[in-house]
Amino acid sequence: MRRAEAVAGGGPVRAPRTGRPTLEEVAERAGVSRATVSRVVNGQTTVAEDLRRAVEAAAAELGYVPHAAARSLVTHRTDSVALILPESPNRVFSDDQFFPSVIRGVAAELDAAGKLLVLLTTGSAEARSRAERYAVGGHVDGVMFASLHDADLLPELMLRRGVPVVCNGLPHLAAPCIDVDHIGGVKAAVEFLLAKGRRRIATVAGPQDMVAGRERLDGYRQALAAADRRAIVAVGDFTAESGHAAMRQLLADEPDLDAVFVASDLMAHGALQALREAGRSVPGDVSVIGFDDIALATYCDPPLTTVRQPIAEIGRSMARTMLRLLEGREVEPLTILPTELVVRTSA
Amino acid sequence: MRRAEAVAGGGPVRAPRTGRPTLEEVAERAGVSRATVSRVVNGQTTVAEDLRRAVEAAAAELGYVPHAAARSLVTHRTDSVALILPESPNRVFSDDQFFPSVIRGVAAELDAAGKLLVLLTTGSAEARSRAERYAVGGHVDGVMFASLHDADLLPELMLRRGVPVVCNGLPHLAAPCIDVDHIGGVKAAVEFLLAKGRRRIATVAGPQDMVAGRERLDGYRQALAAADRRAIVAVGDFTAESGHAAMRQLLADEPDLDAVFVASDLMAHGALQALREAGRSVPGDVSVIGFDDIALATYCDPPLTTVRQPIAEIGRSMARTMLRLLEGREVEPLTILPTELVVRTSA
DNA sequence: CTGTTAGCGCGTTCAG
DNA sequence: CTGAACGCGCTAACAG
Numbered sequence: 001m002r003r004a005e006a007v008a009g010g011g012p013v014r015a016p017r018t019g020r021p022t023l024e025e026v027a028e029r030a031g032v033s034r035a036t037v038s039r040v041v042n043g044q045t046t047v048a049e050d051l052r053r054a055v056e057a058a059a060a061e062l063g064y065v066p067h068a069a070a071r072s073l074v075t076h077r078t079d080s081v082a083l084i085l086p087e088s089p090n091r092v093f094s095d096d097q098f099f100p101s102v103i104r105g106v107a108a109e110l111d112a113a114g115k116l117l118v119l120l121t122t123g124s125a126e127a128r129s130r131a132e133r134y135a136v137g138g139h140v141d142g143v144m145f146a147s148l149h150d151a152d153l154l155p156e157l158m159l160r161r162g163v164p165v166v167c168n169g170l171p172h173l174a175a176p177c178i179d180v181d182h183i184g185g186v187k188a189a190v191e192f193l194l195a196k197g198r199r200r201i202a203t204v205a206g207p208q209d210m211v212a213g214r215e216r217l218d219g220y221r222q223a224l225a226a227a228d229r230r231a232i233v234a235v236g237d238f239t240a241e242s243g244h245a246a247m248r249q250l251l252a253d254e255p256d257l258d259a260v261f262v263a264s265d266l267m268a269h270g271a272l273q274a275l276r277e278a279g280r281s282v283p284g285d286v287s288v289i290g291f292d293d294i295a296l297a298t299y300c301d302p303p304l305t306t307v308r309q310p311i312a313e314i315g316r317s318m319a320r321t322m323l324r325l326l327e328g329r330e331v332e333p334l335t336i337l338p339t340e341l342v343v344r345t346s347a
Numbered sequence: 348m349r350r351a352e353a354v355a356g357g358g359p360v361r362a363p364r365t366g367r368p369t370l371e372e373v374a375e376r377a378g379v380s381r382a383t384v385s386r387v388v389n390g391q392t393t394v395a396e397d398l399r400r401a402v403e404a405a406a407a408e409l410g411y412v413p414h415a416a417a418r419s420l421v422t423h424r425t426d427s428v429a430l431i432l433p434e435s436p437n438r439v440f441s442d443d444q445f446f447p448s449v450i451r452g453v454a455a456e457l458d459a460a461g462k463l464l465v466l467l468t469t470g471s472a473e474a475r476s477r478a479e480r481y482a483v484g485g486h487v488d489g490v491m492f493a494s495l496h497d498a499d500l501l502p503e504l505m506l507r508r509g510v511p512v513v514c515n516g517l518p519h520l521a522a523p524c525i526d527v528d529h530i531g532g533v534k535a536a537v538e539f540l541l542a543k544g545r546r547r548i549a550t551v552a553g554p555q556d557m558v559a560g561r562e563r564l565d566g567y568r569q570a571l572a573a574a575d576r577r578a579i580v581a582v583g584d585f586t587a588e589s590g591h592a593a594m595r596q597l598l599a600d601e602p603d604l605d606a607v608f609v610a611s612d613l614m615a616h617g618a619l620q621a622l623r624e625a626g627r628s629v630p631g632d633v634s635v636i637g638f639d640d641i642a643l644a645t646y647c648d649p650p651l652t653t654v655r656q657p658i659a660e661i662g663r664s665m666a667r668t669m670l671r672l673l674e675g676r677e678v679e680p681l682t683i684l685p686t687e688l689v690v691r692t693s694a
Numbered sequence: 695c696t697g698t699t700a701g702c703g704c705g706t707t708c709a710g
Numbered sequence: 711c712t713g714a715a716c717g718c719g720c721t722a723a724c725a726g
Binding site for chain 3: 379380381382383386393394395398417419420421422423
């Protein structure tokens with residue numbers, strides 16, 4: 001990996017055509033020192049106009065692009081941040097639109113700030129340790145976590161290593177968090193069902209190792225308790241299949257239920273199918289309300305009444321918080337985004 | 348940015364607690380040289396067992412993680428590769444499952460190889476030049492392009508800069524390409540419609556600045572020409588809205604059409620809606636066939652007959668090709684994956 | 695098998 | 711305002 005030696009025979013010693021031009025080569029071509037080129041490239045204003053132009057010309061002709069590694073070795077910055085998606089790639093990029101929407105929000109905000117987004121999925125133990133090494137190894141300036149599980153130690157680990165962290169889905173951490181008002185949204189949904197005269201209201205809850213799963217169940221319980229009604233609960237894992245299975249379970253346990261709040265739209269889609277198979281009409285026999293308001297909700301048959309959470313805004317907000325963190329500015333320790341009931345046909 | 352100076356007063360000079368341990372600190376703690384630590388960290392077998400253990404212990408205690416920039420500055424490797432998605436983040440992470448599925452395939456394969464995936468969207472000119480600087484700047488070892496547009500100069504640019512490239516959607520490049528058999532799949536679809544006795548078969552074509560758009564239209568034309576029938580064409584851009592508009596156009600131009608091949612499932616979904624609004628039954632009055640076989644196809648009403656392309660396999664194949672390229676091995680210049688007609692209800 | 699040495703390409707003092 | 715010199719943390723020759 002060493003540069004070519006001078007050619008034997010005493011001809012003029014020319015630097016070999018290396019793959020990429022370096023600062024030094026630009027400097028030589030422009031007839032200035034490396035330091036001056038560096039200043040120009042980094043937009044310092046303390047360079048004489050003619051030199052600056054010479055440097056810019058030389059850089060353009062050579063197609064100079066600073067070497068990322070060399071630069072970040074000395075600056076300790078990379079101008080890129082990671083978004084960690086604590087699921088397998090299969091899950092992240094499935095038909096659940098949650099992660100894609102978060103990504104979209106993050107990407108938009110980072111793009112505007114000229115930062116780069118690195119996506120990491122940590123669905124396996126191996127992937128998790130790779131992500132750790134990646135972040136701690138200084139590949140990125142900070143790390144954002146989407147939809148964390150309770151048991152995930154990665155955020156704390158990174159914090160301890162001095163990596164700036166922003167998260168979603170675990171509010172009690174020593175890092176700024178972005179989340180939505182799960183409980184308020186679910187209460188509105190259940191109250192809507194009660195106001196419609198529904199009396200036996202069940203729920204398909206989400207996974208209980210996640211805040212989103214627990215709080216949506218809490219909201220349901222609180223609303224029912226306030227109306228002095230009994231809770232009827234089945235638990236799924238946010239997938240359509242689990243929603244289908246949970247709905248069957250509910251129908252078996254409680255055949256006379258007349259409404260169900262399902263903790264995600266994807267599960268609601270599965271639940272609708274189970275109701276159809278059981279010969280129940282929606283919303284005639286059973287009212288159904290979902291949670292998320294992803295595109296699928298409008299495709300459902302009938303179109304799904306659901307609690308909208310601003311998913312892309314979670315991403316945007318995380319990104320903005322991270323950018324502020326990287327600038328050393330103050331940030332809100334906890335940001336709660338609003339949810340709202342979107343009434344369609346299923347309830 | 349300089350290390351703390353020795354403390355005045357002559358006490359023992361201790362290295363200040365820097366943010367992250369370096370090779371040197373591990374070496375000192377283990378009582379060996381930096382080189383030996385480097386060897387152990389990089390898994391070389393030429394280190395005596397006792398030293399290796401001492402190094403491993405020291406590294407573990409200090410929580411040593413190699414500094415990415417320093418390493419890749421000398422190795423010229425980063426162990427990560429980029430996947431470029433030549434659309435805006437909004438488009439990439441929309442309800443079109445194409446990109447997510449490609450990502451999934453790429454991620455799976457790269458994961459298995461211990462490489463990291465960096466996702467870049469190049470929907471704007473600015474994003475494009477940022478991606479260029481990123482790749483040329485040596486952040487990644489190679490670049491993969493998904494679903495290229497004809498006019499995209501980025502691949503050639505990167506090639507010229509010596510960056511390894513693999514692409515999808517532009518087969519005539521000086522880089523290995525992965526694509527699917529568009530024409531064969533579409534021919535099968537149209538022939539299926541003809542065999543069913545359909546006589547006035549229209550098409551909603553995709554964007555004509557992409558191979559996928561052009562070849563699917565070609566396949567349609569070839570199959571109709573072989574049957575001595577007239578082509579009836581409207582053009583969309585692969586979105587549901589454009590499919591809806593194109594279908595309305597077709598119905599206005601050719602009210603007695605009895606079948607339509609739509610060049611993407613998302614457009615087909617829009618087309619179905621337009622047909623419904625126009626009071627045409629599917630498949631009674633009009634047969635509809637889509638292209639892709641994403642999850643949406645099964646949600647359609649009626650479930651969509653469609654040409655399946657192995658989207659995730661495109662991603663896997665791109666990743667495998669890239670890995671081989673990075674190892675300096677031979678690769679196929681062109682890989683064509685098969686398509687197949689999946690018959691459901693809409694035709 | 696191990697340690698010593700020389701850069702990788704760049705930003706950044708510090709003199710001039 | 712400019713250039714010379716140093717070091718970021720690491721790998722890879724080269725000696726021993």
